[in-house]
Amino acid sequence: MDGVDEVADEPRRRGRPKVSSDEDKRAHIVEIARRVFVKYGYAGSTTAVVATEAGVSKQTLYKLFQSKEELFAAVVGAHRRLMLDLPRAVEDLSIAESLEHIFMIDMDEKKDADRAGFLQLVFREAAQFPELIEILQREGMLASRQHLADWLNDRRAEGRLTLDDPASGARMLMDMIFGGMGPPEGRAHAWSGRAEMLAHLRRCIAIFAVGVRAT
Incomplete structure (x- = not known):
């Protein structure tokens, strides 16, 4: 019983799930956006579609990118590493x-x-x-x-x-x-x-x- 009591008395190790940083979110959104732009074209892509595909809210997306054009520019910047x-x-x-x-x-x-x-x-x-x-x-x-x-x-x-x-x-x-x-x-x-x-x-x-x- 002592062993059981010792286990029961141990504080539970709880914690909030690790929240990704804005930098991680940004990189994830940019990668998803690249796929969305290639799949649907620039005209057929929207920030709402990107947010849905990336699994984030539109509020989160707009916190990091103010417009579709700004998001596209970020995709080009990331794509640069595929060039050189x-x-x-x-x-x-x-x-x-x-x-x-x-x-x-x-x-x-x-x-x-x-x-x-x-x-x-x-x-x-x-x-x-x-x-x-x-x-x-x-x-x-x-x-x-x-x-x-x-x-x-x-x-x-x-x-x-x-x-x-x-x-x-x-x-x-x-x-x-x-x-x-x-x-x-x-x-x-x-x-x-x-x-x-x-x-x-x-x-x-x-x-x-x-x-x-x-x-």
Whole structure:
């Protein structure tokens, strides 16, 4: 009985369920919103649908995002990591190897399809919503290009490459790689197979790396 009494006398360990932070909620909502935008298009998506799919109240969603446009901008910002893996820690790799990682040349096909699918959405609905292109440029491409220029500038400061204009080098690289992939909506027609496309992208990176190699 003593043992039973001891157990009975132990205070119950109760506590409120762990509540996720606003940052966690924001990341969750942004990921759900990306799926909703791709599935229904920008025109067919509403903040109410996103809130329902994310399992949050509209009040919670509006606390974090004031409008559908602001939510879309957040999705583009998150999608940026699918474009370039930057910023990243310093690594003991060649310039070419680092660039292959930055551009995620070996990205699995599902993630690559997610990346292409979101871009297809933007270009498909840009005629009706021209602000989408502006958001993609501001939150996506321009920010990504600046991260890449910063990375190139850091490698130049280390004496690992010679490049008089890192911003121009970043633009050159992005034009070569993303242009080489072909348009998101017509990639299957641009290349006979994924292996051929990847070989081309690696060749582009190798040529760039040789061109900027420190002498």
